[in-house]
Each structure stands twice: as structure tokens, then as C-alpha cells.
Amino acid sequence: MSDRTFLRLVLGTFGVCVGGLVFVFFCHYWETAVTFTSFFLIVVIAVGIKYRVSLTKWFQEWQRSRAVSALRASSAAMGRHTLRTIQPQQVGIPLQGSLPTDRISFWGPGTSLDIGRGLLHDPLVYAITGVLSEPFDPSLIEAGLPVGSPGTLCAEDLPYRQSYRECSPQQRAVYLAWLTGGRQDPSVPVGYVFIYFYGLERRVLVDGQDHNAVVKELLRLLPIYGRSHSFRRYASGLLWMAIWLATDHGGVSVETLKQARSLTASWDDNVLATALACLWKQSIPLPSSLAYTVAGIDPRCPRSVVTTRHGDKFRKLFRRKYKALFGSGLALQVSKRARSLEYRAAGAALARLQVTNQLLSHRHLPNVLGITKQFKPLVDLWSECIDELKTFDRAQQVSGTEAMTAVTYEALPKELRTGDHPEFDQWWQLKNQYADEAGWTIAPISAVAQLKGIQGAPTLTKRQCMQLLCTADAIGLGIEPDLRLTGRKYRWDDRVSIFLREEEEKQGEAASYVAAATLLCLGVRIAEADGTIDTRELAYITEHIEEQFDLSPGYTRRLEHLRHLLVTTPSDSADLVRRLQKSLNVEQRRLVGSFLVSIAVLDQAVTEGELRALRQTYRLLDLDPVELDSLLSSGGAASRTDDPVTIQQASPSGRSGEEIQHKAKAPACEVFALNMAAVSRIRLETKEVAALLREAMAVTAELDEDDLPSARTGPGTDRSLGVMISSQGSTTAVLEPPVEGAAQELGERFRPFLDAVIASQTWTRQELTAVARQHNIMLNGAIETINEWSQERFGDWLIDDGEPIRINVGLLKNEES
Incomplete structure (x- = not known):
């Protein structure tokens, strides 16, 4: 329905209502007239309320369409404008070129423009012969304005709202020289680049044309003039706006999208929302770079000093883990409720339209950010990266140096490790030293422990065992048996197999x-x-x-x-x-x-x-x-x-040990x-x-808690790493506290329970369970821990877990004697 038809309908309805009222009044049917009029007004009001949203939208669209149509009409190639006379006090001469007479034209891709100062190929500028009586656009080249001589140097500052019309003749000469030079001189003041930028902005937002050409040009300009924070912000916004508007005309290539992401350094909420909508429109999964940006602005992601102190490492870790978790990327979803398409214009003319709500207000954007639950995995991944880098951060703070030590290397997430482990040569030399002709390496655990500075002891603590295993993992070696799989600590005289881990072991x-x-x-x-x-x-x-x-x-x-x-x-x-x-x-x-x-x-x-x-x-x-x-x-x-x-004679096997000898007479x-x-x-x-x-x-x-160094080991000990870090960054093993009696090796948690248990040689399970509860421990766990300790120290179990439960107190008496 056109606006004129709608107005006619409204006026016709009103006239019928008034005419009916007058007719009934003059027919002396006053009560009937009032009833009829009230009913009719109620119907009109009800219809208005029901369709008020549609009517309001229609009216706004009508106003906006009239404004946009006026803008496009003003910039049409066939538009005619009134010319004015050049002021005599301006120094310079007008341009002499092949511009059309008194017509504004946009010279787009595939065209050439002769402005009398050289031929411009693919200029992407607005130009006209003569001078307009009223300003059209800050980027418009008005050939009638005076221009300084070629090669003119200008020390004057450009105004804040730069425009070709308001520039001095010398400034116009500099701008035209920049255009004819290919628009690539990095030393030119960025104000001249903005004059050119205003024309690109108008071509995309008002004319609605040449989206791909403008995208290509912005991708070329950003690496040259991205040093300007202001230009980078405005150019990034126009870049993604042009990419989004181009989706209505076939869209841009995947490679162009990838280049746009890499050149966008400033992501505000509008630019990010537009970029995500572009990816969703072309069914492209969320790439790791944008995933990091989305997680960074999510209020659910925790904030930590490691994200700033180790920013590059954190970014690399997040992206590598994201790729490992999601492969090509997370599939995007959009909310049912779209968001308005917003853009902050740089040019003064377009900025005025934005203030009056006449620029892009009729367009909407798919709201990818509206479904926050799809980004919950990114929040979890962000937290995981922070936790992993905290260990590295603590190790580096304790070491007091940024140099890569064995401790800091092992604390670094494996995704970030580069180069060999600082102790690689020593471990590899040990592996080769004990390798046989077939390539098998069977080495004493004592030799491995000495590489980490661990002194001789009947049995290594679990922390010491973990030190060996973690270093082997970081170097790329495997040790078998592995405490993390068997739960059994190494004895000093144990022998282990050391091998190269060629494949990752599946989780x-x-x-x-x-x-x-x-x-x-x-x-x-x-x-x-x-x-x-x-x-x-x-x-x-x-x-x-x-x-x-x-x-x-x-x-x-x-x-x-x-x-x-x-x-x-x-x-x-x-x-x-x-x-x-x-x-x-x-x-x-x-x-x-x-x-x-x-x-x-x-x-x-x-x-x-x-x-x-x-x-x-x-x-x-x-x-x-x-x-x-x-x-x-x-x-x-x-x-x-x-x-x-x-009894069969044992055949030689090439291994250590004795063969069983044949007996002449067996019982x-x-x-x-x-x-x-x-x-x-x-x-x-x-x-x-x-x-x-x-x-x-x-x-x-x-x-076990008792295997960890206590808080009294001093300020140079990191409980999370289990090593002593000197001021020079070297590592030494954490020494265990002096032992006073065999039972103290159990630690404070189980010693009171053991002292109570050895008071009797036999217990019922119910009695011993009650004793364990008094000491706030679990009976089965306590028996297993004590028996593991006694097996390592005495070669036998201290607690015989049967019915009744028997305590071998003789083991302790033998130790005391």
C-alpha cells in the first residue's frame, strides 16, 4: 500500500464518521448518533492498538526510505548541482582534466580518471568539474577549486573534520599527489587518508555499491596506515560492514575473511557482532582467533594476572587447545531475535544522518552473541589455560629469572614447549650408556635419580618419583614401570626400562x-x-x-x-x-x-x-x-x-640369575x-x-599429603613443584625432614593411628574401625598405607587384614633392637 493510498483511506474514514454524525444529529436521533459514533471510535482505537507496531514501522520506513532516496539522488551520476565562482584570494589554478561537466561521478574499479596531475587507475573517488554551491561529501574532488603546483610541500595541519573543499591549495596538491602515487606513501599524514576514506564509506553505506572493491582497498590500506589507532578503528568497522552488506551480492571469499580477521586489531561489540554474523551467513565455523576474542569479552571468563603477564603464551595456548578440541572450529548459532545493524560513521555528512537515525536503521543483523550458552566451552577452555599457566608463572617467579630452566620448562604446558629440555643431553647420554646391542635400555633407578640430584635412600618418595617421570615426559622418554600406573614407588636398587615415546598414549x-x-x-x-x-x-x-x-x-x-x-x-x-x-x-x-x-x-x-x-x-x-x-x-x-x-634343566636365556640344577635323586x-x-x-x-x-x-x-614438603621447608620451596630453586635458577631435590624412629616415616596423619594399633596384637574389624574414626581416617586406606610402608622398610606386612585383624608388632621390636 502506498503512502498516498493510506492517507486517502484515513481521511475517507474520518469523513464518513463526521458525515454520519451530522446526518443523525439533524435527524433528531441524538442517542443513536452517540452510540454509533462511540462504537465506531472504539473499533478504530482497537484496530490501531492491535496494529500499532506495524503502523509505526510503516511510518518509520516511509520516512527513512524518503531520506535515503534523497541521499542517493544527491549522489547519482546524473545529479546536477549549482556551481559557484572561485574566490579570487585563493592561490592556485583549477584542475584541467577529463571530468564530466557539472555532474558528480564515482570512479570505481576498472576505470581511469585524468585529473590533470596524472592518470588514476581504479581511483574509487567522487569527482566533478567546477565547484558546488553547497558541500556534498568531504571526499568529493571539485576540479574548480584551486590547487597548488605539483611537488608543493605543505606544513599546515589539516582540520579535525578533513574535507577536500576546506583544504588549502597546497594541501589539495599533497592529497592529489598521494592519489596519483598509488595511495601507498606511509609518510603522508593520516588526515589525507581519511579524506579518501570518507568516499569509500559513502559508496558502501549510501550508494550500496562496490562492496568487494572497497573491502579489497581497506585490506590494502590497513597494513600501511594501521599505525593510527583512529584510522584502524574506523577502517575495521567499515571493513566488516562492507563484508556484511556484500553477503546480499554473493559475499566475499573465505581467504578475504581470513585476511580481514588477521588485520582487525580493534574489536568492539559492534564489529565483533558483524564479523560473527558474516561467518554464520557463509556457514564458516568460529576460527581460533575470533574464539579468543569472544572469550575475552565474556563476563563469565575469570580474570587473572597471567593473561597480561604472559599474554603471548596465553593466546597461543588458548588457540592451540581450541584447535585440538574443535578442529576447524565451533559451529555458530543465532538468536531468534535479531539485533540492529549499527555503525559509527567517520564522515561528517554520514555522521549527521546517523544522529537523525536515517543511516542503516532499516537493516538488522543476525544475533550470534545472543546465544551465550554456545560459548560456554570457551569459558571452560579459558579457565583451563589460566590454571595451566599459573604453574609456569609460579615457577618463573620463584626462579627469579626469565631463562628457561628444567623446572620452568616442565611447568610450561606441552603445547608451548619449543626446543629441547635443558637436561636432554644428560638423559640421552644415560639412555645410550645402558642400552644393549638390540637397543633395549635397562638402567638402575639410582642412576636416573642422580640426574635430578636425588640422594640415595632405600625407597624414593612419591614426589621424587614424580620428578623423574615428569622430566622423562618432557624429554619424550618413557619409564617402565610407571608409578602413575602401578601406584608403587621406586626402590633404590630397582631397574627400569627407558624408551623413546614415539606415539602419544591415548587418554x-x-x-x-x-x-x-x-x-x-x-x-x-x-x-x-x-x-x-x-x-x-x-x-x-x-x-x-x-x-x-x-x-x-x-x-x-x-x-x-x-x-x-x-x-x-x-x-x-x-x-x-x-x-x-x-x-x-x-x-x-x-x-x-x-x-x-x-x-x-x-x-x-x-x-x-x-x-x-x-x-x-x-x-x-x-x-x-x-x-x-x-x-x-x-x-x-x-x-x-x-x-x-x-625337573627340567633350565636353558640359557641370556639373562641374569641362576639356573635350576638337575638333581640325580629327587624326593x-x-x-x-x-x-x-x-x-x-x-x-x-x-x-x-x-x-x-x-x-x-x-x-x-x-x-600423598605426607610426601609433600611441609610449609616449614623455607621460602625457596615451591610445594606445587616439589623442588628447591636457588637464586641462580638451578634445581636441587627437596630434602626430607630428619626421621626420629621408623614410624615417623608415615607422616603425622597415620602415626597416631599406628601408636594406638600396636597397643594390641589382635583386633576385631569393628574395634579397629572405631579407632580409625577417632583419628579421622579410613580404615582400609590406613591399612594399605601402613602395610606399604612396612613392606618397604621391613619386607613384610605389619597388619594382617583378616578376621581377627592381627598386628605383627615383632617387626617394630626388631627395628628398635
Whole structure:
């Protein structure tokens, strides 16, 4: 409906109402006239209220369209303007070129303009012959205005609102020289660049044309004149506005968007909202650079000094983690309610239109920022980066130097580590020193500990173990066994396998690896019980583990090095069996025992050493030895004979240790006729072992509070890092406090409980649980910690967790004596 039709409708309705009222009045129907008029007015008011929003919008659109139409008409190529006479006091001569007579023209891409000072290619300027009586646009080149001689130098300052009309002839000469020079002289005052910029602004916002050409030109100007904060801010705003308006005409290329993001250094709320709308319109995921900007303005993101103190590192860490988490980027969503398209104009003429709400007020923008929940992962990622850099910040503050030390290198997130670890050469030399001809490295843990300055001790603390493992991780080496997987601290005389970690170990596979390593350790224990490991037994163990556990290449390589360590180095798996006894129920332990039996009977014979190892394992698993005999016997019962058992001679294996010597006469012992059908059934049943161990053996080596240095260790100690950092930045191990008595090694948390426990040699579980509650500790955790300590110190458990619970106080008495 046109505006004229609407006005006619309104006036016609009003006339009918008035005419009807007059007619009824003169017909002496006063009451009927009032009723009719009131009803009609009520209907009109109701319709007006119901459609008031639509009517208001229509009226505003009508006003705006008239204003924009007037603007476009004033800048049309065919528009005619009144010319004025040049003032005689102005020094200079008018331009002599090929401009059209008294017509404003925009010379866009693909055109050439002769202004008498040289030929301009792709000028992107407004120009006219003569001088207008009224100003049109600050960028308009009015050829009738006097211009100084070519090569004129001008020391005059440009006015705040620069315009070609208000410039002096010398200033016009400088501006025209900049245009003919390709608009690329970085030494020209930025005011001249703004005169040119006003024309680009008008062409995009008022004429609505040449969006891609203006985008290309702004991308060229920003690197040259971006040093000006004002120009950078205005140019960035126009750049993204032009990109958004270009989406109605085919849009811009992905490469252009990428270049625009890299050149935009100032992101206010409007520019960011426009950029996000452009990405959404072209179905482009949120890139890492804009993700960082969005998170930076989100009020939910925490503020920390590390974001400013280590700004470059924080930005790199956030972007790398974002790419690792989201790949190509986060898919954007828009709110149902659009936001108004806002722009802050630089030119005076457009600024006046903006004040009167006549510039772009009829356009709207998809509101990507309106759905804040889609950016919640960015908030979490921001917090995670702050937490990771806090450790590095503390390490650097304690070291007192910006030089990269071993401590600061290891505290740095792995995404930011560049170059080799400061201790790389020492570790690599150690690895090569203990490597055999096949490339396997089996080294004493004491040699590894000395690299970190750790002094000799029967057992390393968990903090010291973690120091070794963290340094190995940072260098790219693996140590097997690993305390973080086994939960067992290193003894000074332990030997470990050191290997190069070529593949990353998948997260979430630790439980599967621990289960596989458990079966491997138990299997090797039984297989080597006769003095040597049969190749068939080792192949069976390996095949069973590979079949049941689908480990990643990283964990598979770790398992290979553990197997080599077990085969070449004597080991004691008693602690491992005891842990199984606590973690598994009776039926699950029986499955583990059946798996070990299936290994021993691969050669269809059980040697004396294998039988002894099986019985010891069954005893540690708290299983009835009769069940073992039933598995080994034909028909389920053991038969006895006086014939001696033939003990197989141990074959040379190339590993340390003694072979079992052949005996001429052996005492009478048990011989079992194996039921191989039952053995086959056992092998099928033991497939369940993998699943149950995967759940039961998920051990995480957590640092005990008592293994951490106390707050009394001095100001040079960082509790979070567990090292002493000297003023020169070198690192030394944190020394443990002096020990007064064996029980003090437990720490303050468990010593009072131990003092109460050793008062009696037997306890019921209910009684001991009450004692544990009095000391604010958990009974099972306390028993495990005390037994781990006593095993390392005395070689046996102090607390026998049965019913009743027995305390081996003799261990402490022997220590005192």
C-alpha cells in the first residue's frame, strides 16, 4: 500500500464518521448518533492498538526510505548541482582534466580518471568539474577549486573534520599527489587518508555499491596506515560492514575473511557482532582467533594476572587447545531475535544522518552473541589455560629469572614447549650408556635419580618419583614401570626400562594397560618358575593379552618394554598379587588363578618350580590350594605316586640369575595327570579376566599429603613443584625432614593411628574401625598405607587384614633392637 493510498483511506474514514454524525444529529436521533459514533471510535482505537507496531514501522520506513532516496539522488551520476565562482584570494589554478561537466561521478574499479596531475587507475573517488554551491561529501574532488603546483610541500595541519573543499591549495596538491602515487606513501599524514576514506564509506553505506572493491582497498590500506589507532578503528568497522552488506551480492571469499580477521586489531561489540554474523551467513565455523576474542569479552571468563603477564603464551595456548578440541572450529548459532545493524560513521555528512537515525536503521543483523550458552566451552577452555599457566608463572617467579630452566620448562604446558629440555643431553647420554646391542635400555633407578640430584635412600618418595617421570615426559622418554600406573614407588636398587615415546598414549586407556600389565607380570612369574621362560609360554601370554586388550600403539610399545624388563630382570610380584586379593572377589580371583594354570600347562607338564609358584600365588590370592589340585588333576582329584618328578634343566636365556640344577635323586612328590580338555575350557573362561581386571586395576598414583614438603621447608620451596630453586635458577631435590624412629616415616596423619594399633596384637574389624574414626581416617586406606610402608622398610606386612585383624608388632621390636 502506498503512502498516498493510506492517507486517502484515513481521511475517507474520518469523513464518513463526521458525515454520519451530522446526518443523525439533524435527524433528531441524538442517542443513536452517540452510540454509533462511540462504537465506531472504539473499533478504530482497537484496530490501531492491535496494529500499532506495524503502523509505526510503516511510518518509520516511509520516512527513512524518503531520506535515503534523497541521499542517493544527491549522489547519482546524473545529479546536477549549482556551481559557484572561485574566490579570487585563493592561490592556485583549477584542475584541467577529463571530468564530466557539472555532474558528480564515482570512479570505481576498472576505470581511469585524468585529473590533470596524472592518470588514476581504479581511483574509487567522487569527482566533478567546477565547484558546488553547497558541500556534498568531504571526499568529493571539485576540479574548480584551486590547487597548488605539483611537488608543493605543505606544513599546515589539516582540520579535525578533513574535507577536500576546506583544504588549502597546497594541501589539495599533497592529497592529489598521494592519489596519483598509488595511495601507498606511509609518510603522508593520516588526515589525507581519511579524506579518501570518507568516499569509500559513502559508496558502501549510501550508494550500496562496490562492496568487494572497497573491502579489497581497506585490506590494502590497513597494513600501511594501521599505525593510527583512529584510522584502524574506523577502517575495521567499515571493513566488516562492507563484508556484511556484500553477503546480499554473493559475499566475499573465505581467504578475504581470513585476511580481514588477521588485520582487525580493534574489536568492539559492534564489529565483533558483524564479523560473527558474516561467518554464520557463509556457514564458516568460529576460527581460533575470533574464539579468543569472544572469550575475552565474556563476563563469565575469570580474570587473572597471567593473561597480561604472559599474554603471548596465553593466546597461543588458548588457540592451540581450541584447535585440538574443535578442529576447524565451533559451529555458530543465532538468536531468534535479531539485533540492529549499527555503525559509527567517520564522515561528517554520514555522521549527521546517523544522529537523525536515517543511516542503516532499516537493516538488522543476525544475533550470534545472543546465544551465550554456545560459548560456554570457551569459558571452560579459558579457565583451563589460566590454571595451566599459573604453574609456569609460579615457577618463573620463584626462579627469579626469565631463562628457561628444567623446572620452568616442565611447568610450561606441552603445547608451548619449543626446543629441547635443558637436561636432554644428560638423559640421552644415560639412555645410550645402558642400552644393549638390540637397543633395549635397562638402567638402575639410582642412576636416573642422580640426574635430578636425588640422594640415595632405600625407597624414593612419591614426589621424587614424580620428578623423574615428569622430566622423562618432557624429554619424550618413557619409564617402565610407571608409578602413575602401578601406584608403587621406586626402590633404590630397582631397574627400569627407558624408551623413546614415539606415539602419544591415548587418554582413557590407563585402566586397560594396568590390567594387561598385571596379566603379563603374573604370567611371566609362572612361566619363569622353572628357571627359564619357554618361548611358547611367552607367546601364549602375549597373544592372550593382545587378543583381550585393544591397546593403542603408545601403550603397546610400553607393554613391550615391560615384557623385556620382566624377562631380563628378576622381579617380585607378591605386592601385585596382594593387591589383586584386595581388589577382586573370590570368583574373580579364581579366574586369575585359572589363567596362570593355563600358562603352566602349555607343555602338558608342570614342573616343581611352576607348581611351587602356583601354590604360592594361590595362597597370596587367598584361594584354597585344593582348587589348584582340582584344576591340575584328571577327574578333579590329585593322585599321589612315589615316582620322582623330573625337573627340567633350565636353558640359557641370556639373562641374569641362576639356573635350576638337575638333581640325580629327587624326593617323592606329587605328579598330576593333566586333563587337557579341562585346560582348554579354562583358556576360554579366562577371557573374562581381561574385563574384570580392567575395572579392578584402574590404579591412579596420587601424591600423598605426607610426601609433600611441609610449609616449614623455607621460602625457596615451591610445594606445587616439589623442588628447591636457588637464586641462580638451578634445581636441587627437596630434602626430607630428619626421621626420629621408623614410624615417623608415615607422616603425622597415620602415626597416631599406628601408636594406638600396636597397643594390641589382635583386633576385631569393628574395634579397629572405631579407632580409625577417632583419628579421622579410613580404615582400609590406613591399612594399605601402613602395610606399604612396612613392606618397604621391613619386607613384610605389619597388619594382617583378616578376621581377627592381627598386628605383627615383632617387626617394630626388631627395628628398635
